[in-house]
Amino acid sequence: xxxxxxxxxxxxxxxxxxxxxxxxxxxxxxxxxxxxxxxxxxxxxxxxxxxxxxxxxxxxxxxxxxxxxxxxxxxxxxxxxxxxxxxxxxxxxxxxxxxxxxxxxxxxxxxxxxxxxxxxxxxxxxxxxxxxxxxxxxxxxxxxxxxxxxxxxxxxxxxxxxxxxxxxxxxxxxxxxxxxxxxxxxxxxxxxxxxxxxxxxxxxxxxxxxxxxxxxxxxxxxxxxxxxxxxx
Amino acid sequence: xxxxxxxxxxxxxxxxxxxxxxxxxxxxxxxxxxxxxxxxxxxxxxxxxxxxxxxxxxxxxxxxxxxxxxxxxxxxxxxxxxxxxxxxxxxxxxxxxxxxxxxxxxxxxxxxxxxxxxxxxxxxxxxxxxxxxxxxxxxxxxxxxxxxxxxxxxxxxxxxxxxxxxxxxxxxxxxxxxxxxxxxxxxxxxxxxxxxxxxxxxxxxxxxxxxxxxxxxxxxxxxxxxxxxxxxxxxxxxxxxxxxxxxxxxxxxxxxxxxxxxxxxxxxxxxxxxxxxxxxxxxxxxxxxxxxxxx
Numbered sequence: 001x002x003x004x005x006x007x008x009x010x011x012x013x014x015x016x017x018x019x020x021x022x023x024x025x026x027x028x029x030x031x032x033x034x035x036x037x038x039x040x041x042x043x044x045x046x047x048x049x050x051x052x053x054x055x056x057x058x059x060x061x062x063x064x065x066x067x068x069x070x071x072x073x074x075x076x077x078x079x080x081x082x083x084x085x086x087x088x089x090x091x092x093x094x095x096x097x098x099x100x101x102x103x104x105x106x107x108x109x110x111x112x113x114x115x116x117x118x119x120x121x122x123x124x125x126x127x128x129x130x131x132x133x134x135x136x137x138x139x140x141x142x143x144x145x146x147x148x149x150x151x152x153x154x155x156x157x158x159x160x161x162x163x164x165x166x167x168x169x170x171x172x173x174x175x176x177x178x179x180x181x182x183x184x185x186x187x188x189x190x191x192x193x194x195x196x197x198x199x200x201x202x203x204x205x206x207x208x209x210x211x212x213x214x215x216x217x218x219x220x221x222x223x224x225x226x227x228x229x230x231x232x
Numbered sequence: 233x234x235x236x237x238x239x240x241x242x243x244x245x246x247x248x249x250x251x252x253x254x255x256x257x258x259x260x261x262x263x264x265x266x267x268x269x270x271x272x273x274x275x276x277x278x279x280x281x282x283x284x285x286x287x288x289x290x291x292x293x294x295x296x297x298x299x300x301x302x303x304x305x306x307x308x309x310x311x312x313x314x315x316x317x318x319x320x321x322x323x324x325x326x327x328x329x330x331x332x333x334x335x336x337x338x339x340x341x342x343x344x345x346x347x348x349x350x351x352x353x354x355x356x357x358x359x360x361x362x363x364x365x366x367x368x369x370x371x372x373x374x375x376x377x378x379x380x381x382x383x384x385x386x387x388x389x390x391x392x393x394x395x396x397x398x399x400x401x402x403x404x405x406x407x408x409x410x411x412x413x414x415x416x417x418x419x420x421x422x423x424x425x426x427x428x429x430x431x432x433x434x435x436x437x438x439x440x441x442x443x444x445x446x447x448x449x450x451x452x453x454x455x456x457x458x459x460x461x462x463x464x465x466x467x468x469x470x471x472x473x474x475x476x477x478x479x480x481x482x483x484x485x486x487x488x489x490x491x492x493x494x495x496x497x498x499x500x501x502x503x504x505x506x507x508x509x510x511x512x513x514x515x516x517x518x519x520x521x522x523x524x525x526x527x
Binding site: 071074093 | 431433436438441527
């Protein structure tokens with residue numbers, strides 16, 4: 001499903017923010033990605049979401065090596081990946097329904113099919129009564145659920161979430177994590193980046209721990225109790 | 233047409249302040265382009281008319297001489313010319329007609345009778361017949377003292393050269409207008425790309441092809457260009473009517489009126505569509521190249 005081999009990444013001529021990253025995610029797995037602030041979590045997610053290319057090493061997604069992809073191949077690959085951003089990245093002028101429908105519309109699906117699926121999905125994430133609401137009128141938790149619905153409407157094989165519970169209370173965060181679990185149960189590979197060590201402990205899934213651009217995989221029990229203010 | 237001028241659903245380019253004045257600029261460009269087209273076609277017609285009128289048309293001038301019998305000289309010259317092979321007709325131009333020809337330059341109230349005006353004979357040469365004009369001129373000067381042949385050709389050549397030069401200038405102005413329009417559109421599109429970079433990134437990440445994003449820019453900017461072109465064209469047509477009215481009201485105008493004929497009218501009507509197409513092509517090129525630099 002996902003394979004990184006000695007991957008490095010830098011922005012422009014700057015220093016490497018990721019160094020010698022190697023890991024493998026099997027289909028249907030559920031991983032947390034954590035580490036102190038500035039460790040490179042967002043950069044790693046950018047590589048997974050095909051929003052950046054690695055500076056070196058091999059990234060293989062869905063059995064295709066990313067560096068060999070031509071530009072026209074990228075949209076089809078990205079439709080297999082759902083991304084949930086901490087800051088939601090919804091289009092404020094579109095309703096919840098239109099935001100969620102966007103990936104299907106872009107993929108060229110027929111209108112009737114789009115809106116039937118979208119309505120069902122919004123019902124599933126608990127926003128059945130908010131389909132016409134625009135993002136500025138929604139709470140943080142509601143926006144995040146719209147973002148999740150948009151990320152999964154194409155039934156992606158890989159779901160990436162960057163601090164999905166960062167902008168909501170613990171109870172809402174827990175409910176969102178249960179949504180991810182449900183998606184994982186139907187075969188979606190899930191990677192959730194989070195600072196929330198308590199949540200990682202609670203769910204018990206494997207953890208990819210990033211520090212100073214280096215990645216290690218460990219069980220939740222081997223994580224530090226907390227991250228210090230200076231990112232150590 | 234709907235897809236050509238459809239709205240940019242996701243990018244909301246309609247709300248950009250930076251492109252709000254683009255239609256005004258396009259209107260100004262189309263106004264200038266329409267006037268250039270008007271000039272181009274009018275000159276083309278004028279040159280055609282001059283050539284048509286003066287080809288095969290000669291004038292014999294008999295110099296003013298207060299001591300000579302000018303009417304006799306005119307009659308002798310007409311007789312000689314009429315007997316010359318290849319001459320279709322030779323017609324003496326009367327005093328009143330000569331005065332009417334001079335009126336646009338000297339005014340209707342000028343004391344033309346008191347001026348030393350030469351006598352004129354209009355000569356039509358048979359089409360396709362090569363008359364030796366130099367020999368005819370010599371023969372005429374020998375038979376009728378003071379008579380000379382004016383073949384108009386040097387004057388016509390100068391006028392045609394001037395006309396073609398002005399036509400080239402008008403074409404160069406058209407080209408310049410096109411280039412300036414393209415540059416303005418490029419700047420506006422680049423501004424739009426920067427302003428909407430975040431939404432563009434989201435669209436890319438949820439699987440949008442570059443052409444899906446480019447189409448939103450193309451449709452929006454084509455619409456702006458088309459809608460800007462219409463008032464520019466209307467104002468230019470009004471200005472042409474005013475110009476023609478002013479030219480018509482002048483007594484001694486050498487200026488040809490702006491006459492377009494069907495080809496010119498079609499060219500004017502095509503302007504808004506051409507500018508929309510030029511904009512569409514430019515926008516597509518700029519957006520596709522810019523997006524290609526993104527991951």
